[in-house]
Each structure stands twice: as structure tokens, then as C-alpha cells.
Amino acid sequence: MSVEDKPFVHEVFAVCEDEQHGRQPKLLDQPFQLYASSKLSSSVFFRLKVSLASSTCRKTMVYLQITPDRISSLRYTNYNTNEMGSLSPPCLERVRQKLGGKRSVTRLQFQLHSSAHAQLVVPTGFALDEPPNSPARVTFDSAHSLAAASLFSLYLPHNVLSMTKFQSFALAIEQFPSLSADQRQLYARMVDLRGLYNGRGGVEMKLEGQNGSLLPDKDPNRSATPATTDSYATTVAFDTPSRYIDSPPRYEECPGEGREPKVTSDVTAISVQNPGGHSAPPEYKDTERQQNVSNASKHVHRESEEFGLRQTCKRRHSFAAGSTTMASIGNAQRPEKMPRSQIADPVSSQSRLELLLEQQSQQIKQLQKDMEELKRRNTELEGRYNEVEETCCNLESHQVETKETIESILIHTGELDDECEKLGKQMPDIYEEVQDTVKELVGEWVQENMAEIIKGHLDKQVAAQIALVKTKMCRALQD
Numbered sequence: 021m022s023v024e025d026k027p028f029v030h031e032v033f034a035v036c037e038d039e040q041h042g043r044q045p046k047l048l049d050q051p052f053q054l055y056a057s058s059k060l061s062s063s064v065f066f067r068l069k070v071s072l073a074s075s076t077c078r079k080t081m082v083y084l085q086i087t088p089d090r091i092s093s094l095r096y097t098n099y100n101t102n103e104m105g106s107l108s109p110p111c112l113e114r115v116r117q118k119l120g121g122k123r124s125v126t127r128l129q130f131q132l133h134s135s136a137h138a139q140l141v142v143p144t145g146f147a148l149d150e151p152p153n154s155p156a157r158v159t160f161d162s163a164h165s166l167a168a169a170s171l172f173s174l175y176l177p178h179n180v181l182s183m184t185k186f187q188s189f190a191l192a193i194e195q196f197p198s199l200s201a202d203q204r205q206l207y208a209r210m211v212d213l214r215g216l217y218n219g220r221g222g223v224e225m226k227l228e229g230q231n232g233s234l235l236p237d238k239d240p241n242r243s244a245t246p247a248t249t250d251s252y253a254t255t256v257a258f259d260t261p262s263r264y265i266d267s268p269p270r271y272e273e274c275p276g277e278g279r280e281p282k283v284t285s286d287v288t289a290i291s292v293q294n295p296g297g298h299s300a301p302p303e304y305k306d307t308e309r310q311q312n313v314s315n316a317s318k319h320v321h322r323e324s325e326e327f328g329l330r331q332t333c334k335r336r337h338s339f340a341a342g343s344t345t346m347a348s349i350g351n352a353q354r355p356e357k358m359p360r361s362q363i364a365d366p367v368s369s370q371s372r373l374e375l376l377l378e379q380q381s382q383q384i385k386q387l388q389k390d391m392e393e394l395k396r397r398n399t400e401l402e403g404r405y406n407e408v409e410e411t412c413c414n415l416e417s418h419q420v421e422t423k424e425t426i427e428s429i430l431i432h433t434g435e436l437d438d439e440c441e442k443l444g445k446q447m448p449d450i451y452e453e454v455q456d457t458v459k460e461l462v463g464e465w466v467q468e469n470m471a472e473i474i475k476g477h478l479d480k481q482v483a484a485q486i487a488l489v490k491t492k493m494c495r496a497l498q499d
Contacts, residue, residue, distance in 0.1 A: 027057040028185055032176045033118045034068070034162075035111050037129075038169040045110035048162040051118070052084075054174060056189060062207040063088055063199060064192035066130075068138075068174075070163050072148070072156040080156075082163050083141040083222065087211055088196040090136035095129040096186045098178055115175045124178035128186075132170045140167040141213055141222040168227050219412065 032054045036046045050070055058064035068084040099112060101123040109127060116122055132138070140163065150157045166172060199207065214221035 027055060028181060029053065029055050030176050030180055032068075032128075032174040033115055034166050035109070035115065035173045035175070036165055036169040037110065037171045037173060039171075046165065047111040047114050047118075048166060049118075050159045050162045052163075052166075052174075054176070057210070058185075058188045058192045059210075062203055062210050063196045064189050065207075065211050068163075068166070070159055072159050074150060074156050075154065080143060080146070081217070082160065083139075083216060084163060084167050085139040085141055085211065085213075086130065086132075087139075088193040090132050090138070091130060091193055092133050092136075093129075093131040094190060094193060095127075095131075096181075096183070096190075097127045097129070098124065099127060100124045100178075109173065119175065119177055122177050125175050126178050126181055128174040128176075128181070130172055130174070134170065137170060137227065138167045139213075140164065140225045140227060141216065142225050143217050144221060144223055146223075146225070164227065 030053070031051050033051055034048045036043070036048065039045070052068040052070050055067040055069065056064065065088070066086040068086075070082050070084075072080045072082060074080065097109075099108065109129075112125075116125060119125060148156065148160055150160075209215075213224065216222040
């Protein structure tokens, strides 16, 4: 593994610098553990981890995951003791105190896209039942604040994160849009939340006040328990343009008001202009029919919210008809000076609603078929999940057995080392004893056998010399 591919892990302190909605930069007292992994084959991602200690002494890990598609810019800056002027970042001196009085610190500043934020990941079934001022609650609030911020900085000691490592992060972020399909699949597996919590998986927690965009803390326009009427409930979940295809019907000037009512969308206009108890009743002969039409229109919008818009063109036409009907009902409930030409025919309205309901019924049937197919696929996936879980259990048991075997081998190896050490201490004594024994045996054998051998050898040598002398003397006498 190269230096660039090796994960970076270190404790950091975070400062939320998002100054929108009057917020001030805030240093979070709780330290986070930063885990950053960058690979040339699968880009980079950042995870911040913090532990929640509950009143029952149970610890729960909470993660903040930041992927490159959420990052607008990433800056790397070093600050030393001379950086104390007005250009120094907020809370720098307090950060230095948090880092043990270190005068040189490194700052990683994350600027996320305007509509992006860090993923706040918790275990499945997570519930924080702690009092407001408890340590676990304070820690979780810090993690929540950091996840909601679009601009924040992470501080760590100087020279812990090298420039080479940071450049690998920056290069991976820059090259993320150009990843191939295989690389994106590999990256998706790398950041998959199902791999957290020892394979049990985590879930992303929806931030408080999040509805497409984050609401600021202490927003005066946000109600803790907003009142939800029928018409409001049918519009808050929609994030689509007005359902009118043509211009909405023009109303005459209302009595007691000097201007026409402002209509932003059909259902919203009805919610705003819903008449009170003292308004004139509608001029329909059949009051019960009007009530049924109104209830049917509300029911249609609820179904639209629940199942979504699948057929765009048809739905726009049908909702335009329904909107005209509801606007006509609102006009019928206006005071007497409202012209009758603006009131739609009840029969025509009912036929339009019947057509709309028929289309809704067909879409519901199609959705039911889709749900059956999803249930079937879910059953198959559950079966595969059970197989994978069983395989994981088997692997875990084999791992435990292997670990026990290794520990047993280590124990036996230690015993053998002890025996070898004992034998090593005993070997010199045996050598000396053997040496003494050999000396004694050799000495006795030499004493018993060597004298005779030497004597016989000397006799042979003497006899040979005598024979040689005799031969020479005989030759001399003959001459």
C-alpha cells in the first residue's frame, strides 16, 4: 500500500463557520476522530466519528460522512504563533488550547455545496433517551450542528497531515466526476453505510428542519408544532411547479379588499382564501354534492402526495382540471358580489373528478403491482441476506477457532522454548561428563594396547635393520 492509499486517522477539533441566518462561528468542545481514505481507483471520502456515552454506560458511535460530490472546496492552511492578527480564523486561540497549547496547527476548511451537508449516520433503531444537559445529548447536538453546517474547519496538530497526503485528497476530489462506471461501483461499496457497525449497517438520520434544505437553528419562522390543515397537508410535500397549464381563473375585486387575492398555486390559494363561518353559503342547490366534490378533491390530492406523479403530461392535465374545480368551489364560497360566470358547472366538475379518480385508480393498481414485485424481490433479498448472514456466522466461528488454535500453538511454542532452555543449561554438564569418560576410556585402552603395539612395531623395525646390515656385510666379505 502506497503512502497516498494509506488511510489517515487522527483526532481533530471542529469549528462551525456557517454564518448564515445570523449564526456565529462555534467551536465544538467534543473532539472527533477523522478517518480519511483516498485511493486512485475509487476517489476519497471523509468520516468523523464520535462516541456517545449514555447514562447506562453504553457507548454508541455516531458518524459524519462527507463524500466528494458534496464538497465545493477544500483548503489546507498552517498557522503558527505569528498568526494572531485580524486575519486569523475564528476560535484559533481556543483551538490551540484544546490541542494542548500547540502553537502551530493545521486547518482543513470544508466548503460544501449550498444544498449539501454531511451525512449523519446512526445505528439502526437509534433512539437517544437522554436529558437535555446530559453528556450524550450535548455530544449528539455537537455532531448534529456539524452535520448541518455547510462551512466548517477541522484543526489538528502541525505536521500530522502532510502536504503530499492532502494533495492526494484534492486530486481525488477533482477527478471524482470523471470516474468510470466500475470505479463508481467500487466507490459506492466503499462508502456503503451497510458496512458500518460491524456489518450490522447504519442509517442516515434526517436533520431536524430538513425539507429539501436545512432550516437554521432558532428560526423565528419555524413553528415547533405547525398546524396542518387538509389543504396544507396536500401541498407541503410537493416540490413541483403549479399544476396550472393555463392561467388561473381571474376573480373580480373582493368586497372589503382593494386588490385581487394573490394566487401562488391552486391548493395554496384555497388554503388562504378558505371562508369563515360568516361567509355566504354556496349557491348550489345540492349542498351534499358540493361537500362530496370537495372531499373527493382533497382525497385526490392526498393520493397524489402518497404515490407521486408518474405520468407527467396526463397528471398535469388532470390536476389542471381538479384545480379549476377547487378554485370554482372557492369562488362559490365568496360573498354575493362574486359573479356567477366564474362558478363551474357541478356536473362538469364531477365528471372531471371522476376522470381524475379513474386515472388515480389505474395508477394505484399499477403501484400495487409494483409493490408486489418489490415484495417478491424483497423476499429474495431476505433469503440472500440470510445466506450471507449464515456464511458470516460460519466465517466468524472459523475465525474464533483459528484464533484459539493460534493461541494454543503459541502456548505450546512457549512450553517448547522453556524445555529447550532447560536442555541448553544441562548440555554443558553432559559434555564435561562425556569428556571425562572419554579421557578415562582412552587412557585405559592406551595403557592396555598401545604398549604391545609399539613393542611389536619396534621389533619389526629392529629385525629389518639387522637383516639389512647382514646383507651389506655379506656383500662386503664377498668382495
